[in-house]
Amino acid sequence: MSEPVVLLDHPAPRVARLRINRPAQRNAIDEAVRQGFIDRLDALVRDASVRALVIGGVQGVFSAGGDVPSMLGLSEAQARARLGHVQQVCQRVADLRLPVVAAMEGVTAGAAVGLSLLADRIVIGREARVLFPFLKIGLVPDWGQLLTLPRRVGLPVARRLLCGGEPVRGEEALRLGLADELCEDAQVMDRAVALAGELALLPAEPFARMKQRLQHPSATLAEELQRDQDDQAACLLGADFREGFSAFREKRAPDFIHRPGDRA
Incomplete structure (x- = not known):
């Protein structure tokens, strides 16, 4: 039996972790990943032992973003259904009453940036890259980013990031307010788990x-x-x-x- 595309574990007391598990696709987010998040988040809401959540990806990469090949050839109804599925994931993360920490390891692009921006805290690696590729492939930013990104970095910076399309490295992400903590690349996930453990102690x-x-x-x-x-x-x-x-x-x-x- 193959491993699930979204892994759930408990790396520290009172902390749950959801990781995208598609390493061959650089953890690109497809329908199965979205549904995996929905199912796992619905289960976590009912688990009183969990007081904080970490989100990220396996093998040192958060995610290359949305699975672009699966977006081709959609009818309008299919396109709307896809975005409705995205909406379900976003709403669940945003409405989660627990502290959420995003671990920006390696590459965090497109949809994964939107997912990270729904977290309460973001930890990023020094050499990590954050990418906003939407306009370059003829799409509007989604996963709520036209609301959440300006809230984090301000409207002028958000415009520059979304229109420029250049990768944002860890130190720049911290300076802009796109991330909250900077650490060495090999330590990102461990620091995200530790931070979640600290937040789990809050009332x-x-x-x-x-x-x-x-x-x-x-x-x-x-x-x-x-x-x-x-x-x-x-x-x-x-x-x-x-x-x-x-x-x-x-x-x-x-x-x-x-x-x-x-x-x-």
Whole structure:
């Protein structure tokens, strides 16, 4: 039996990892990969033991992007169905209440950049290359990038990256804000897993509420203040705040996993 095209493992306590497993195709994303992400993400939502997720690829490459040969000869209905499938993946990653860390190893192109931009943190290798090939092959950027890329790097930089098509190396990606951490190429995945382990220790409910509000900003100050009231009222009554306050009072680090303050 052949290996699945999306591998799921647990490389650290409370951390799950999804890796694209098509090394012969440089981990290009086709329908099977998209469905693999959908199936794995749906399972992770139901797994209370997982508190953070790492996404990446096998053999030191995140992904060469969308599987271009599979895009040829589509009818309009098939093209729309393909993008509907993409939408399902993107929405699941964006709506995930857990911290998500993307490991940009080797090459991260096209669709994989869009997938990475849905993560909360991005780790990149010094010699890694990030590519935006859409206009060069006559396509508009997709996987949400016309929203997520300007949010990360600003509109002028996003325009330059999308129109220029030149590879962005690790140091430049960090400088532009396209990535959050830079490390040696051989250490990218290990650092992404370690970072996910750190994020897994955060209070789950406050983080999830914060993440959703950053994903869906308020239109007005009045709306934002109402969301402050709704979220903070829930958190003030929650177990994470009880633990945080107990840790503060006892001059110790908070433990949002076991919550010793709940037993005080």
